[in-house]
Amino acid sequence: MLTQQTIAQLHELKLLGMAAALRRQLEQPASSDLSFEERLALLVQHECDSRHERRCARLLTQAKLRYPQAAIEDFDTRPGRGIERARFMSLVLSDWVSSGSTVILTGATGCGKTWLACALAQYACRQGRSTRYLRIPRLAEELRTLQAAGSLTKWLAQLAKTEVVVLDDWGLVGLDAITREALMEILDDRAGSGATLVTSQLPVDHWHAWIGEPAVADAMLDRLLAQSHRLVLKGESLRAGQRRPTATKQRIDA
Known part of the structure; x- marks a missing residue:
């Protein structure tokens, strides 16, 4: 059958969205009321949408976010969190990615910093932006593995081309020489x-001392803070409400 042959050819050409749309048109009698140009436009639009969805899914996988399901639509901006919804949405819809800005999220442990960072990074993926999540306490181990394999330079070059990089738990553990040097390269x-x-749980004013080397700290902070948006999250730990109550063992006397 000619139509089935056309669908097979679309698959062969990797026009999967167009093939699915054509099959759907054939199953809907109302599609016959559309002109050739209208039907073709719908096929092309569906292919574009399908490619965008696949690209976003691929970018999200490559990002390796700690919370890949985090979404800006679900962020809790109730009073007391330290972030007004209007300010938050203004940041989300701004050109912070295109302009190469830094978004700094500070606050006590459990207040939702990592979740919010992942939500912003996930939104960037949905906009077609390449993203990568890095957790500072584990970075030293990853860097040594890359160095031993002789691929550290290549990794840094790939990271430099990534549009959004998440540096999670900044200031949580001390920096060793290799991590400090790599962070300097990344930020530069x-x-x-x-x-x-x-x-970071650590206030920005304490970052210089945490980095350790004064000259390197000056250079890092100059690059981080020159064009930055700072959000300070407040309130009690959000993890507290997620903990299950410990089961109480009851003693039964015979």
């Missing part, structure tokens, strides 16, 4: 050209 590559999301 991104200055003014790549967006960076930073989460």
Whole structure:
């Protein structure tokens, strides 16, 4: 049958969205009322939408977010969190990614910093932006593995091309020499050209001392803070409400 042959050819050409749309048109009698141009436009639009969805899914997988299901639509901006919805949405819809800005999220443990960073990164993926999540306490181990394999330079080059990088738990553990040097390279590559999301329990005023080397700290903070948006989250730990109550063992006397 000619139609089945056409669908098979579309699959062969990897026009999967168009093939699915054509099959749907054949199953809907009302489609015959449309002109050739209208039906073709719908097929092309469906192919574009399908490719965008596949690209977003691929970007989200490559991002390796800690909370890949986090979404800005679900963020809790109730009073007391320290973030007004209007300000939050203004940031989300701004050009912070295109302009290579830094978004700094600080606050006590459990207040939702990492979740919010992942939500912003997930939204960037939905906009077709390449993203990568890195957790600072585990970065040293990853860097040593890359260095041993001789692929550290290549990894840094790939990271430099990534549009959004998440640096989670900044300031949580001390920096060793290799991590400090790598972070300097990462931030230098991104200055003014790549967006960076930073989460930290440590107030920004204490970052210089945490980095350790005064000259390197000056250079890092110059690149991080020159074009930055700062959000301070407040309130009680959100994890407290997620903990299950410990089962109480009852003693039964015979």
